[in-house]
Amino acid sequence: MRQEPPNASRLRLSVIGKLTRFSRSPVTRLLRTLRVDKLFPFVIDKYYAELAFQREWTPLFLKKKDKVLEYWKRFRYLNEIIQICKITDASSVLDVGCGISGVLNFLPGKRYGIDPLAEEYLKFYQYPADLNIRKGFGEAIPFPNETFDVVLSSHMLDHTTDPSMTLDEISRVLKPTGHFVLVVEIFPSQAERDLAHPHSLTRDDVYKLLSGRFENIFERTSPWMLVSSYVKGSTKLAGEQLIMVLTKSDKRH
Numbered sequence: 251m252r253q254e255p256p257n258a259s260r261l262r263l264s265v266i267g268k269l270t271r272f273s274r275s276p277v278t279r280l281l282r283t284l285r286v287d288k289l290f291p292f293v294i295d296k297y298y299a300e301l302a303f304q305r306e307w308t309p310l311f312l313k314k315k316d317k318v319l320e321y322w323k324r325f326r327y328l329n330e331i332i333q334i335c336k337i338t339d340a341s342s343v344l345d346v347g348c349g350i351s352g353v354l355n356f357l358p359g360k361r362y363g364i365d366p367l368a369e370e371y372l373k374f375y376q377y378p379a380d381l382n383i384r385k386g387f388g389e390a391i392p393f394p395n396e397t398f399d400v401v402l403s404s405h406m407l408d409h410t411t412d413p414s415m416t417l418d419e420i421s422r423v424l425k426p427t428g429h430f431v432l433v434v435e436i437f438p439s440q441a442e443r444d445l446a447h448p449h450s451l452t453r454d455d456v457y458k459l460l461s462g463r464f465e466n467i468f469e470r471t472s473p474w475m476l477v478s479s480y481v482k483g484s485t486k487l488a489g490e491q492l493i494m495v496l497t498k499s500d501k502r503h
């Protein structure tokens with residue numbers, strides 16, 4: 251197993267944790283407006299925005315879990331995914347970059363989640379007792395080889411520092427007969443985004459990343475909007491997302 255990437259020291263996360271406690275404050279809004287994240291990336295790194303978002307969104311998620319489930323069924327083919335991957339109470343399932351309100355909440359099985367921010371999330375949110383959540387990076391998944399029947403990655407790949415390394419790690423921890431479920435926003439062309447999203451992947455970028463690692467057995471394209479926007483009743487679409495179910499490829503590059 252690889253060591254965790256060096257870009258997320260405890261120190262930086264604790265600074266971010268303190269800052270985001272004031273996420274709605276005028277000070278934070280001013281920092282964002284001044285684009286301080288660009289000027290001082292050592293203080294406000296890519297986790298800053300994510301933590302602020304999750305802190306703000308979680309109370310609404312807790313009230314509207316049924317709408318989040320509806321979103322997963324309507325836009326992310328949850329029923330089809332469960333059927334294709336044959337996910338049952340006996341399945342071992344890992345969500346990489348699980349966040350708080352992710353798909354793990356709506357699946358059967360022995361459920362594990364990793365997220366670089368897990369320890370920060372745990373400071374303001376208590377996961378359901380039967381979810382096993384721990385700190386971890388996609389680039390260094392803290393589990394032995396061939397552990398899981400299903401590995402999921404939902405709107406995580408474009409957050410990672412290294413998507414290729416992350417896919418290698420997902421392949422490593424997936425059982426030979428396992429399934430990988432990828433949900434990722436796709437763009438018509440590459441564009442600069444923000445610190446939380448170091449990558450903007452086109453459909454072809456995704457295919458190239460998967461090639462040699464996984465075989466595609468199910469693919470849908472679906473309108474993309476933030477789950478939080480959907481829950482609030484918005485109908486404004488913000489782009490496209492790709493939903494794929496894949497198996498491990500025999501070919502390694």
Ligand SMILES: C[S@@+](CC[C@H](N)C(=O)[O-])C[C@H]1O[C@@H](n2cnc3c(N)ncnc32)[C@H](O)[C@@H]1O
Pocket residue numbers: 300346347348349350351352353364365366367386387388389403404405406409410411412
């Ligand atoms: C947009 S949220 C998605 C959360 C969840 N998967 C969902 O669908 O609701 C992205 C998550 O990816 C996590 N993340 C960022 N970099 C990561 C990395 N290198 N490895 C794994 N997760 C990462 C973030 O901390 C955040 O919780």
